Amino acid sequence: MNTTTEHDRHLAVKLKSLSLEPVAFEIEPSKRSARRFAIRIIAISLTATASLLVFALYRPDAFERLETILFARPGTTDASTASTDEAGVQTDRSLAAHQVEPTVRQDAVSSTREVAGSGYVTATNYTTVFSKYEGKIVKVAVDVGDRVAAGQVLVTLDDAGTRFAFDEAVNAKVSAELALAARTIDLEQARSALARSEVLAARKATSQQQIEDEKTVWERAMNSVAQAKHDLVKADLDIQKAREHVHELTILAPIAGTITRLNARVGDSVLARADSVRENDSLLTITDTTNMVIDADVAEANIALMRRGLRGEAVLDSFPDQPFKIEVKRIAPTISMEKGTVAVRLTLFSPPIGIRPNMAARISIAVPKNAVATNQQGAEQ
Numbered sequence: 001m002n003t004t005t006e007h008d009r010h011l012a013v014k015l016k017s018l019s020l021e022p023v024a025f026e027i028e029p030s031k032r033s034a035r036r037f038a039i040r041i042i043a044i045s046l047t048a049t050a051s052l053l054v055f056a057l058y059r060p061d062a063f064e065r066l067e068t069i070l071f072a073r074p075g076t077t078d079a080s081t082a083s084t085d086e087a088g089v090q091t092d093r094s095l096a097a098h099q100v101e102p103t104v105r106q107d108a109v110s111s112t113r114e115v116a117g118s119g120y121v122t123a124t125n126y127t128t129v130f131s132k133y134e135g136k137i138v139k140v141a142v143d144v145g146d147r148v149a150a151g152q153v154l155v156t157l158d159d160a161g162t163r164f165a166f167d168e169a170v171n172a173k174v175s176a177e178l179a180l181a182a183r184t185i186d187l188e189q190a191r192s193a194l195a196r197s198e199v200l201a202a203r204k205a206t207s208q209q210q211i212e213d214e215k216t217v218w219e220r221a222m223n224s225v226a227q228a229k230h231d232l233v234k235a236d237l238d239i240q241k242a243r244e245h246v247h248e249l250t251i252l253a254p255i256a257g258t259i260t261r262l263n264a265r266v267g268d269s270v271l272a273r274a275d276s277v278r279e280n281d282s283l284l285t286i287t288d289t290t291n292m293v294i295d296a297d298v299a300e301a302n303i304a305l306m307r308r309g310l311r312g313e314a315v316l317d318s319f320p321d322q323p324f325k326i327e328v329k330r331i332a333p334t335i336s337m338e339k340g341t342v343a344v345r346l347t348l349f350s351p352p353i354g355i356r357p358n359m360a361a362r363i364s365i366a367v368p369k370n371a372v373a374t375n376q377q378g379a380e381q
Helices: 006-018 031-058 062-071 077-109 160-202 208-248 273-279 300-305 369-380
Strands: 112-123 126-129 135-140 153-158 250-252 257-262 284-287 292-299 311-316 319-336 341-349 360-368
Touching: 112 300, 112 311, 112 341, 126 257, 160 208, 208 250, 292 300, 292 319, 292 360, 300 319, 300 341, 311 341, 319 360
Parallel strands: none
Antiparallel strands: 112 292, 112 360, 126 284, 135 153, 153 250, 257 284, 292 341, 311 319, 311 360, 319 341
């Protein structure tokens, strides 16, 4: 049974008055129809809202343009729309420009290929100092980190046997000089006696046997003088040897550089060089820190791209914010089977102040695109 509310009657009267023909409205919509109608209205609203949000995301000026269209005064709608369109075109152009710029940079970057690796700073000129002779350290004149010049005193040793040997050599030379002087006198006497005998033999005042005896004495005197001269030369050599031994007790710097390792301590006894080398017992190490390189490893797969003269950049772990230029100086002729890498030596250009041997470094070597293509063609042939 259908029922009609008061509100429905009033609504029917209003609709009848607006209608051109009389219309009877006696049907009351069911509750189910009203619910469906409300759901449809809500769905349409949600769809319209979502459409506006999507449109706003792609066109940020959409709301402004909509406001201009809805609320613009007559006669100004076209101009506002035109200006808005121009702004939209300019915005699109600026966006297009921003989208093209990374492509250009990418093209510039792709013109080269980077080969990365890691290694350590190495000093090419260094020396390990040993004592040539054994002795006891009585003075250490340097410390780790000191800068030394070539010929500067580093360590002083003392050895009583060496001092005695030098004194004996000096005394031996004095004895040799005295012996030479005595043999020279004997030679002069033998020469005078022989000359006298020859004069007497000419006068038939002496026998031939006498002359022969005088000649024998003279020849022996000559041999004695020669022996004395030989002894004197040997004494000079012994003195030079003993002096050199004494001189080597004062150990001097063979090169200019920095003391990077020091094992010498006052009171220690050191062995001669041969024994020290065998025992790996050196006094100190001097490193020339003014001329250093980087020895790095790069992957074996990049060996075809590497060649001398390629340049790149290096960064030390100790100075991460101070990169500097490098250049490939040497490429190892063999590959490391254990690591699968090839060793390269790199020349440094303007490295950071304070760089030290054994610092860890990361390298990046730039390989031109044309060089990559050339190497690949050579590999295919």
